[in-house]
Amino acid sequence: MEHVFEHVTPYVGYVYPNETDFAWSQLIVIYPYITGLVAGAFVVSSLHHVFHIKSFAPISRFALLTALCFMIFAPSPLLFHLGQPTRAFNALITPHWSSAMAAFGYVAGFYVCLLLLETWFAFRADIVAMSKTRTGIMGTVYRVLTLGSDDVSPRSLEIDHRIARILAMIGIPSACGLHGYVGFVFGSLKTREWWSSDLMPVIFLLSAVASGVGLLIVLYVIVSKFRKTPIVDETMRGLLYVLFTGITIVMVIEGLELLEIFYKAREGVEMVRELIEGPIWAGMAIQWAMSIFVLVVTSALLVFDVHGERLVKWLFLCGLSIMIGVLAMRWNVVIGGQELSKTMKGLLTFYPEIFGRESLFVVGVISICPYAMLWLVTKLLPPWGEDREPANSTLKVDKMA
Amino acid sequence: MTTHEKPEEKGDLSRRDFLGLLAKGAACAGAVAAAGSAIGAVKAVSGKRAFQQNEQQFVEAVNNPPKVPGYNWNDHQWAMGIDTTRCIGCLRCMEACKMENSVQMDANHYRTWVERYVYLEGSNTALVDSQSDPKNIENAGSETKFRFDNRYKGMKVDKAFFVAKLCNQCEHPSCVQVCPTGATFKAKDGVVLIDTTYCIGCQYCIQACPYGARSFNESRGTAEKCNWCYHRITKGLNPACVEVCPTGSRIFGDRNDPNSPISQFIRNNHVQVLKPEMGNAPNVFYKGTDKEVV
Numbered sequence: 112m113e114h115v116f117e118h119v120t121p122y123v124g125y126v127y128p129n130e131t132d133f134a135w136s137q138l139i140v141i142y143p144y145i146t147g148l149v150a151g152a153f154v155v156s157s158l159h160h161v162f163h164i165k166s167f168a169p170i171s172r173f174a175l176l177t178a179l180c181f182m183i184f185a186p187s188p189l190l191f192h193l194g195q196p197t198r199a200f201n202a203l204i205t206p207h208w209s210s211a212m213a214a215f216g217y218v219a220g221f222y223v224c225l226l227l228l229e230t231w232f233a234f235r236a237d238i239v240a241m242s243k244t245r246t247g248i249m250g251t252v253y254r255v256l257t258l259g260s261d262d263v264s265p266r267s268l269e270i271d272h273r274i275a276r277i278l279a280m281i282g283i284p285s286a287c288g289l290h291g292y293v294g295f296v297f298g299s300l301k302t303r304e305w306w307s308s309d310l311m312p313v314i315f316l317l318s319a320v321a322s323g324v325g326l327l328i329v330l331y332v333i334v335s336k337f338r339k340t341p342i343v344d345e346t347m348r349g350l351l352y353v354l355f356t357g358i359t360i361v362m363v364i365e366g367l368e369l370l371e372i373f374y375k376a377r378e379g380v381e382m383v384r385e386l387i388e389g390p391i392w393a394g395m396a397i398q399w400a401m402s403i404f405v406l407v408v409t410s411a412l413l414v415f416d417v418h419g420e421r422l423v424k425w426l427f428l429c430g431l432s433i434m435i436g437v438l439a440m441r442w443n444v445v446i447g448g449q450e451l452s453k454t455m456k457g458l459l460t461f462y463p464e465i466f467g468r469e470s471l472f473v474v475g476v477i478s479i480c481p482y483a484m485l486w487l488v489t490k491l492l493p494p495w496g497e498d499r500e501p502a503n504s505t506l507k508v509d510k511m512a
Numbered sequence: 513m514t515t516h517e518k519p520e521e522k523g524d525l526s527r528r529d530f531l532g533l534l535a536k537g538a539a540c541a542g543a544v545a546a547a548g549s550a551i552g553a554v555k556a557v558s559g560k561r562a563f564q565q566n567e568q569q570f571v572e573a574v575n576n577p578p579k580v581p582g583y584n585w586n587d588h589q590w591a592m593g594i595d596t597t598r599c600i601g602c603l604r605c606m607e608a609c610k611m612e613n614s615v616q617m618d619a620n621h622y623r624t625w626v627e628r629y630v631y632l633e634g635s636n637t638a639l640v641d642s643q644s645d646p647k648n649i650e651n652a653g654s655e656t657k658f659r660f661d662n663r664y665k666g667m668k669v670d671k672a673f674f675v676a677k678l679c680n681q682c683e684h685p686s687c688v689q690v691c692p693t694g695a696t697f698k699a700k701d702g703v704v705l706i707d708t709t710y711c712i713g714c715q716y717c718i719q720a721c722p723y724g725a726r727s728f729n730e731s732r733g734t735a736e737k738c739n740w741c742y743h744r745i746t747k748g749l750n751p752a753c754v755e756v757c758p759t760g761s762r763i764f765g766d767r768n769d770p771n772s773p774i775s776q777f778i779r780n781n782h783v784q785v786l787k788p789e790m791g792n793a794p795n796v797f798y799k800g801t802d803k804e805v806v
Contacts, residue, residue: 119620125627125640125806127677127724131620134715134728194713194733198693201712207694212716215692301790302686302722453724454806456640 124382124457133461135445136469138188141478143293143315144441146185148481150290150316151323152178153226153282155353160233160279166349170331172233172494177327178286179226180485186219187477192469211296218289225282231258232275234492239263252491290319297444304379304455305386305448310368317364321357321405322437324350328430330485332423338495347422354429355409362402365440379455390460391447394439401436405429565614570732574708583746585701590681590740590795592754593763593777597800599674601626603643603658605753605762610656612741612752619644619655621727623738624678624753628660629804633668638804675805676762678753679704679725679738680786680794687717687726687737696735702795703742708734722790740764 119131152174158164159171167174190196199216206213231238239261242253291312298311308314328350335342372383387395408429412422450459464470565573609615609624622644629638641648643658651661664672685704688696695710696717711734718726718735726737741751745764749755754764765772770779774797777783783797786805798805 119644125642128620128622128625128642128644129718129724129727131644132728134718189714192714194715194728194730194735195711198710198712201695201710202692205694207691209688210690210692210716212690212692212714296716300686300690300720302720449719453722454640456806 120459120461122452122457122459124452125454126452126457126459127454130449130452130459133449133459135449136192136461137442137446137463137471137474138192138469138477140438140441140445141474142185142188143290143319143445144322144438145181145188145478145481146290146293147315147319147437147441148323148326149178149182149185149222150286150319151321151325151357152181152327153286153323154320155324155327155350157279157283157286158349158353160276161283164349166343166345169343169346169495170327172496173331173334173489174327175226175230175233176488176492176494177330177485178323179223179230180488181481182219182223182226183484184477184481186215187480188474189215191473191477211292211299214292218292222282222285222289225278225285229275229278229282230492231256232271232278234494235260235271236263236268237492237496287316290316297448302453303448303451304372304377304383305451306444308368308371310364310371311444314361314364314368317357317361318437318440321354321361321433324354324357325430325433325437328354328426329434332427332430334489340495342423344418344422347426348418351409351412351422351426354405354426354433355413358402358405358409358433362406365402382451382455382458386447386451386458389458390450391443394443394447397439398436398443401432401439405433405436564611564617570614578743580746585699587768588701589767590702590745591765591767591774591778592678592681592740592751592796593774593781593783593799594676594796595761595763595777595781595799596673596675598759598761599626599676600759600761601628601660601674602758603660604756604758605676606643607656607658608752608756609738612744613738615736616727616729616731617656619649621729621736623725623727623736624676627675627677627805629671629673629675629802630664630669631671631804632664633670635670638671638802640804640806673800673802675798675801676753677723677725677786678796679740680723680792680796681740683793683795684791686720686722686790686792687735690716690720692716699742703740703745704737705739705742706735706737708732711735722787722792723794 120133122131155167156171156174156178159167190199193199202213203216203220206217208214235257238253238256240263242250242257242261245253294312294315297306297315298308301307328347331346331350332342373380408425411417412425417425446461450461452459466472603626605624606622606626609622610617613623615621615623625642625644627640627642629640631638641660643649643660644655647663648659648661649655649657652659681702681704683702685696685698688698688704691697692714693710693712695707695712696704697707698704713728713733713735715728715735718728721737726735728734729736741749741753744751750764751762754762763773763777765774767775767778769775777799778797781799783799784801785794785797786801787794
């Protein structure tokens, strides 16, 4: 710490001296990002399980596994960020209920359990089948995973379906709650003008859904190319509808939030303008450029009723764009909020570390982990079964649109 | 831990001596030189300038806190006053605080600091800086030489004043509200304290404090802030910053006692609090603040 002054976050204007030590780094940027991907993936999975929207049947189980793998890694950025990670369970043992953060362990824990249970019920028939055909170590693994239940009679499978559906039903408000809650962690702080907004939970939730759908589009296209399997047109159309709905509402609400800040023009509004033009201009440019791109392309895909290879290509680009755009949005919120000083008379400019405990390197590793885990889990539990949905209980999503 | 060094004698005695000297104003220049080279002295193990606790002393103090038999926190309601019309910006309070409480000796961790507000002729807004401003540090030559530079020399100044800042020990503290473990709490005597053995270092409290009064100690992995020198006030002493202030611009006392300095200060002056719109109801009362004070 000899040359600590060199590490001080540079600033202009006047900021409180303690603010020059940046409290929440890029790890806190990817935490809401990862939980957001979970929420989106889960919603898509539920659209099939709960509402029987047939278009999502091919990717419903894959979406469930995606949600599970990302959720398992969601708390890791927080653990890397804590000053005393070994005491993390203090918040669970003696939660201080007036703190929004105290509920995190319970919310996340509940959600992981729910996802594990739903996954087990959704895959039980496959697990039983594989426990009977596989030998060696994997055979043992599958036998353990059956948890002693190898009844695959139609009645038993029907019960599985019903339980998985009920779990998915509980999961929808839970996913919304989880992500609305993350927005509340930021929005409830009256101290920071950039965070303190009633719209924050809604923005977080809807952008989460949009980014999760984007992730599923990207993964579905890539995985299908690798597996050399056809991409179901109806599924892509379904994802297009959800993405279009998500991005439209997100952009309207984000626009409203900015409008409110500048229309109310409370003390320090000039600093907010300088924040957008200064430290986070690149982030804002990426966020809005990507959002507008997605909105325009998805609108065009709907207007011109695009199908087939062109739909896949453009929707894949939209998926990538929305993932980048929402990541930029998380950066703008988490980092931007702290770059705007509490004095409202100064701006800091955050420069991320490359290596170290709270560095871009760690962020990169944590971001790759869910994908690696998803790859392993799909080896263990192949989600690409044929469409097993009974034909009589389907709902034509394009007729709804 | 590089900012703490081995003491040459019992920490308490040397600290008290040091503060006594400061209070008399006899050795200010020497003290500045001593504090100013504290970071440089980190490399030396001689322990010549052993004002701060070392790590073992900190651990000992945390694990085995001193007992104060005669103290009952129900009997007191501590408060502080800042008379900005008296502050001369000498920054002895900052230095005393860093020494007394073993605050990190760098320019981005403070339990108290002083802001300088300057209205230049013809301007409706104030220019603000504090000791941690790079220009002040460059001028002083060190992060731990606590002094303001002379940047306004030769300019026409309409109005200028200093405002001391520290934890406001709010009645409704945002930091306590957001702490997920309850490691930070409000004591019965009004002081907001941190249990450093229970803090998980999430830094939510740092985000929540409207006054920027909290900082993070990387080496301990926990949050820190002013506690009005709780180890001193429970023994009937003044906080270190109050003790060393040469102009009496910091007033401290018990509001339960109508004749205490703070009760008289609040009674005899028009006092304000910082950022009242936050609803935190601070317990630091300011005389002579200005619209520009943040």
